[in-house]
Amino acid sequence: MKALILVGGFGTRLRPLTLSVPKPLVDFANKPMILHQIEALKAIGVNEVVLAINYQPEVMLNFLKEFEAKLGIKITCSQETEPLGTAGPLALARDKLVDGSGEPFFVLNSDVISEYPLKEMIAFHKAHGGEASIMVTKVDEPSKYGVVVMDETTGQVEKFVEKPKLFVGNKINAGIYLLNPSVLDRIELRPTSIEKEVFPNIAAAKKLYAMVLPGFWMDIGQPRDYISGLTLYLDSLRKNSPSKLASGPHIVGNVIVHETANIGEGCLIGPDVAIGPGCVVESGVRLSRCTVMRGVRIRKHSCISSSIIGWHSTVGQWARVENMTILGEDVHVCDEVYSNGGVVLPHKEIKSNILKPEIVM
């Protein structure tokens, strides 16, 4: 089986992290975002993944070489010369996706984190015999999204409604599809939206079915959702593989710590914390709801919450970092400094307090 992952875009919503690496390579729970998806695909027998990209191909290709060997799965790139929307890239990668076997192929959105129940999705797809399956997920405020109106029993999709004013349903497109090769015949090689052009056509032909995604779902393409997504992810890890989580007297709730990280005495870590490779957390540090990326040093007695600390940054002694502070790569917060929602670009030093959310360039 094959799969296409829609990477595209400049990842501007995840800046300043994406100023250092392209978005699919930004770490989430101590692993590059795209690796979560590639591993899930490999686990159910996909042997070739195509990445539909349009930005920084050299960086992506280097990454691929590394992981192709480690994972034992073939990874190729399909590069857009102009942005092709959410469906165009499928047409562009046609030759890589269609091999004559008639097997359906997966399409994933690279920003999505979920439990990836892909085996169940294959079973669902074969059972209904339609042309395309999509995962949908329940949300509390469907009016902000594109709602999928469907028959609850069969899963057959009636239509899509963008940002509905009246309640039509609470299921939205989760960005995970399983498509028959015939879907590619419906897509022209031009900027195209899969939600606005392709799926409505298939739905009208009564060949589109939706499966409600079990477990958690989050679009982690922006910092706020990245942080909430970590909570959901670690919660799921607690249920499925609790041994991967850290434990000990200084750990509270769900925490994942890379084996090469060092944590000092008297710390209180958690809930919902990820500490990356090579990190040094000195004594007396309080961390909650945050991600600490590779190579970061957190100095004594500091307190970090609801924030993302980028690669190789440092947080000074007694510093207080909170409220969606995002530090880019190589950012140094001096001792005793307070950051309330500072968004700091790479290679900066923060010597004075950031009292309200702002971008520091």
Added chain:
Amino acid sequence: MTSSSLQHHIWLGRKYWILSTYLRISTRRVDSVWVGVDSVRFFILADLKLDVSVCSSDLVLLCVVEVPALSVAVFVLALLSFLASESKGDIKMKALILVGGFGTRLRPLTLSFPKPLVDFANKPMILHQIEALKAIGVTEVVLAINYQPEVMLNFLKDFETKLGIKITCSQETEPLGTAGPLALARDKLIDDSGEPFFVLNSDVISEYPLKEMIEFHKGHGGEASIMVTKVDEPSKYGVVVMEDSTGKVDKFVEKPKLFVGNKINAGIYLLNPSVLDRIELRPTSIEKEVFPKIAAEKKLFAMVLPGFWMDIGQPRDYISGLRLYLDSLRKKSSSKLASGSQIVGNVIVDETAKIGEGCLIGPDVAIGPGCIIEQGVRLKSCTIMRGVRVKKHACVSSSIIGWHSTVGQWARVDNMTILGEDVHVCDEIYSNGGVVLPHKEIKSNILKPEIVM
């Protein structure tokens, strides 16, 4: 004239020539013109008539004494060959350009290129300095960098061949401040010639009166020369306190509260190799540690920079700097400026750019290669970088439009708006000081200065 008296005079002449040549080599200040003239005069006065067949190079002047008028032609030729040999490579000067740093003040432009490669007046910033150095005979430029060496090295290969000057990199593994990089590049800067070397700060734009600086340096015979420039508000800078008549520097005062002088360090130095012995290979400040020591020994001299000066390391000064630069271009090579009914004031337009009808461009505008300015566009006090398209009836002022961006129809862009690479301002949008990171689309007005990420 007997052959013995001829031999005697030739011996005297040769001795005189050798003496003066010795003087020339040891002081490098003896003007060979006068040596030549003196030699000729010596022998004219001696009224020698010599056999034309005598022809060793240092006696050539003797041969033509028989025809005094020709002696003038010969010494002119001697003068010319002397000057040619002076500039060609008997003396190979070197220079170091302090590039360093991440250029964060010039973001978002420096998110696309390292700072020295950001264009200023349609040329990478660092090229202004390298060209000025080449023009006065520098044969080798060392770039002290610590960031994105691959990008810099690619650029170098390109320009080394085009310019015919050797360009190398000296890469810091940790930030070494403003003096440390000199120690790091020591081996590249010192050769046996004992020549002083230039040190330039890559953010500085000026007229680069480097030849005058060499003269000044030779004139005072001290160890180090620095350029200083007058500013109106010296209290914001490091002031150089100096004796106005000799240029000798007393001391440096950082951000003085009381008035001590109005000259600040312009970031252009000419240093004897011995200065390198004063600098250790560690993070060091040239203003705080090295220069004060040389000043204490009364070996540091400052020359007031003639013409304009600007540190263009941040957008506001970049825009003011363009005005000063174009003003200077008007005085020196006004043919490089654009002219025509659509042009007002000083404007520079790359030959590959296109400007539509009904535009009003200037003053103080730079339009880069491949730009397309559609009809009815108003541009003033702005820089339009390579590949930008400004659509019809738009109005751009006091702003910088980054590479390959577009400005929509009837858009209004002003008050220090800085668009990074590939930014697209939609039709009819107003940007008041927006600072926009690369690869963004601006679909709604930016009413007050803010960063759009």
